[in-house]
Amino acid sequence: MLKIENLHARVEGKDILKGLSLTVNPGEVHAIMGPNGAGKSTLGNVLSGRDGYEVTEGSVTYEGRDLLALEPEERAAAGMFLAFQYPVEIPGVNNTYFLRAALNAQRKQRGEKELDSMQFLKLVREKLKIMQISDELLHRAVNEGFSGGEKKRNEIFQMAVLEPKLAILDETDSGLDIDALKHVAQGVNALRSPDRAFLVITHYQRLLDYIEPDFVHVLADGRIVESGDKTLALKLEEHGYAWVADRDPALSGAQA
């Protein structure tokens, strides 16, 4: 589904990703862990097409297409979804209106029929139930005045409505208390399916107690330096990121 090969990327003249390779198949949940500054958020941003990230080498193939050649909206229509670390507040744009515009824009790009407001409302009600979210959220402007937990929950709710094939969660756990974290994780788990893959980017192992990954990768200095199953996350939790650096002398200089 997603194939990243030898990806090099630069932000503001600074090399951040330095040869990252990763393959994700449908139905898999991959966790990307790493210390601050390893390039975790850069990876999410490059994959979703944010401006200001220059890919200098390597390739990203998504369902056989060159992902990097697509505009952000085309990536979304092709089934990619990024849950933001810091969801943006958009005053004046109603949450429901926004979601319907997004869903219909995607459907239009895919050559599917747009949903009318009745069909859309039916879909939204279904998803609210699955996500256990109150519909009060729908009547407010996008993320405006939402608490940190509400914002993240809204991200997952959007994901439920848009039904992506590949969801990237960019430090979705940051700033969440344990209850909010559980709630968000429940939402994600409800969306797991054999056709849908997840890339869970996180600093802490905590989230992975609730979203169980199939694979764990350690990102350090712009590359994946260690891959394993979920037990790798536990080792990291126990020994810290220094443990990875110790095992790879080439990295020890970068772990300041």
Added chain:
Amino acid sequence: MNQPVRTPFVESLLASAALAQLPGSGIAWLDAARRENLEAFEAAGLPDTRVEAWKYTALRALGQRQFAHGDANAAGRPVDLAALALPGVDGPRLVFVNGVFRADLSSSFGLPDGLSLMPLSQALQGDAESLRFALSRHYREAGDTFARLNAALAGDGVVLRVDAGTRIAQPVHLLFVGAPADGDCSWHVRNVIELGEGAELTLIEHHASTGEQGHLATLVGDIVLRDGAKLQHTLLQNAAESGTMIRRSSLHLGARAHVMSHVLELGGALVRHDLQAELVGDEARFDSRGVFALHGRQHVDTQLAIRHQALNTASESIWRGVADQRARGVFRGAIVVAQGADGSDALLSSKNLLLSGQAEIDTKPELEIYADEVKAAHGATVGQLDERSLFYLRSRGIPQAEARTLLTAAFCRAVLQSMPHEALREHVSNLLLAHLPAE
């Protein structure tokens, strides 16, 4: 004072004034007022940008243009009324085409009790004396050029009165249509509106066009609210993008009178709107919401002036501006709290959005306070669309152009959401959306 250069503009209007046969001519005081205002117009000519009120709106190009007086065939110009209808607005209606009253398009039969509504041309044939105070004004400020011109040449307009204690349920629709004529002409409209004590009225002032035309239109309106009167005033300007339109609305509010004004400026090549409110009675309140959305080379200049002259008066002004391509927007909000207007409360917000590097918006809030215990706040900003918001929308699948439109509309929404009549609000929101550039 320097002798102003006689521009082709001034020459052409003086020539047309000499030929004009205006309704009401022969009424001595009116002839005198028209003559004196024309002389003042001739003497001062067009103001240049050294005149503070015209600092951001240069009239050099206009000065080189010539305009015929009126449209001799205005009575026969075809107008598709259905295309100009506003949802929820189907009450009394006066329609003017190129400044001329059109009885065939208007609907003013069976007016509710307490409402008097007629064209100025007709009112002048009847009780002209009651219009004497409004129509014999002299405009003495340096920037008053167009008010003088209007006072000299206006032959038609609206005379509307609501009797004391009367509440008019149906909105009154005043429709001013610019229609393509044989050439570019000038037309001048004068409105005189009065709400008696405790009267209530919803008024829709609507400017539209049936096609591209480069006319010069001037409109001057005096709106007087006696004590306790209430007015909902919605002004929708959606005229042709090639026209020049200079409007002045002067409101006079008695004690406890309340005006809620919504202004939407979409059309016009060169548009100037002076919106002036005088709060002369205790506890009078003037609220205004306005938005301009411009593209191409449109130039729209709004001058809001509010004078608090009595105790515990209040005003809240919330304005938004959007300019794309090479458009230019100007907003000046001047609030004066006069001596003795203690306990007054004034709030002014002007937020503006530039959608292109070549667009320009000048905003200038001014606050002058001479009273005690006044609450006053003002803020003005000019910015660009937030890139983070734009990316957020795009990452959800909304294409760039649509995302920009959506964010721009959201930016303007604060101004429209207080509009009465949901159907009209939705219609106006859609007009705004349609006017916002897709790219």
